Amino acid sequence: MKEIVLVKYGEMVLKGLNKRTFEDMLTKNIKRRLKSLGHFQLTSAQSTTYITPLEDDTDLGEVVERVGKIFGIAALCRACVCEKDFEDIKVKSVEYLDDILSNAGTFKVNAKRSDKAFPMKSPEICAELGGVLLEKFPNLTVDVKNPEVTVTVEVRDTNAYVHAENIKGAGGLPVGSSGKALLLLSGGIDSPVAGYMMAKRGVHIAAIHYVSPPYTSDRAQLKVETLCQKLTEYCGGIAFFCVPFTEIQEAIKDNCPEEFFTIIMRRLMMEIAQRIAEKDNDLALITGESVGQVASQTMAAMACTDAVCRIPVFRPCVGMDKTEIIDIARKIDTFETSIEPYEDCCTVFTPRHPKVKPRLEDIEKAQSKFDFEPLIQKAVENTEMKTFDYRR
Numbered sequence: 001m002k003e004i005v006l007v008k009y010g011e012m013v014l015k016g017l018n019k020r021t022f023e024d025m026l027t028k029n030i031k032r033r034l035k036s037l038g039h040f041q042l043t044s045a046q047s048t049t050y051i052t053p054l055e056d057d058t059d060l061g062e063v064v065e066r067v068g069k070i071f072g073i074a075a076l077c078r079a080c081v082c083e084k085d086f087e088d089i090k091v092k093s094v095e096y097l098d099d100i101l102s103n104a105g106t107f108k109v110n111a112k113r114s115d116k117a118f119p120m121k122s123p124e125i126c127a128e129l130g131g132v133l134l135e136k137f138p139n140l141t142v143d144v145k146n147p148e149v150t151v152t153v154e155v156r157d158t159n160a161y162v163h164a165e166n167i168k169g170a171g172g173l174p175v176g177s178s179g180k181a182l183l184l185l186s187g188g189i190d191s192p193v194a195g196y197m198m199a200k201r202g203v204h205i206a207a208i209h210y211v212s213p214p215y216t217s218d219r220a221q222l223k224v225e226t227l228c229q230k231l232t233e234y235c236g237g238i239a240f241f242c243v244p245f246t247e248i249q250e251a252i253k254d255n256c257p258e259e260f261f262t263i264i265m266r267r268l269m270m271e272i273a274q275r276i277a278e279k280d281n282d283l284a285l286i287t288g289e290s291v292g293q294v295a296s297q298t299m300a301a302m303a304c305t306d307a308v309c310r311i312p313v314f315r316p317c318v319g320m321d322k323t324e325i326i327d328i329a330r331k332i333d334t335f336e337t338s339i340e341p342y343e344d345c346c347t348v349f350t351p352r353h354p355k356v357k358p359r360l361e362d363i364e365k366a367q368s369k370f371d372f373e374p375l376i377q378k379a380v381e382n383t384e385m386k387t388f389d390y391r392r
């Protein structure tokens, strides 16, 4: 029996004239994600993409697993391909759904007939097929309101399709459809989640990470690279920029008041990020900050940080509790890596009493006592870039 995977679009069905662009982006993302699994034909019609494997031994379970992580998709399912002939639909439904219907108590049939030339109308298909299934599976009764299994028959252009599962898709918009942004990626729990959340809105992510050897170790950087690799499952390819930050941190320590260390450091991080973003065509910055989580994440501190920003700063975790962030981190499989105990540059030279309500003019005055510009330029010049992509 021939099986395919049906993919139903999410929010992009609302996109009117632009829908085609979103659809093309989604198709491209699916193709790239499935490339290592074999050859597929992808066709799109009526807010659905049909993924047809061109080889017999394709692992459709793995196809569903991968496509389930692609943004822009509301739901997906494996479906059996039938002739547009009710006899064939009947015979194949019984065989294809044997397992699931043998183990269910209640069901209903749902029919969608987009080919109006098909001789049976939808209610007729439901009634006839329902009757056949009731006869073949005596364990079943019909429940139209709350069935355990919904058997769906879709009569479309070239074929009819039968399926009984509806897997929730990753939602959101196809990655790339909203442009590109630069994620400040630490080894912590929050920033990988922030990257995931913006990718869900169609943003193609690049990542920037600051290292301060010898205060931070190679292992700490490797941990962040592992996080980057894990994020590719959802975000697609990621350009990873690694910034040498030691000299800047030492200069802050030697030249600025201790209570302002963190805020000034964050302003310099933002400055460097913007210069990299400009070269990389990233239109915004993304951080994992959440209001009130630590001293540098009060509204007053964020205002001092944002004062140096010339492009939007997105903080998708801003209103979330740590427990909510952790739930997502577990779901996207970054949590276990994030909690490995390696130091981050943010924890080097932390002030004993950080200012929680810094005033911008005080910060600016303190920062102006030292000319950071040559060090900023040097850090940008010495930034190293790597790319990460789906491993499989």
Ligand code: ATP
Pocket: 183, 184, 185, 186, 187, 188, 189, 190, 191, 192, 208, 209, 210, 211, 286, 287, 288, 289, 293, 294, 296, 344, 345, 346
């Ligand atoms: P996270 O769990 O994401 O590390 P956090 O709650 O530990 O966040 P901070 O350490 O204050 O908070 O960092 C706030 C944000 O600054 C992070 O979410 C991240 O976006 C960015 N950031 C922190 N350290 C680094 C770093 N070494 N490289 C890049 N970005 C960083």
Ligand code: MG
Pocket: 186, 187, 188, 189, 344, 346
């Ligand atoms: Mg952190």
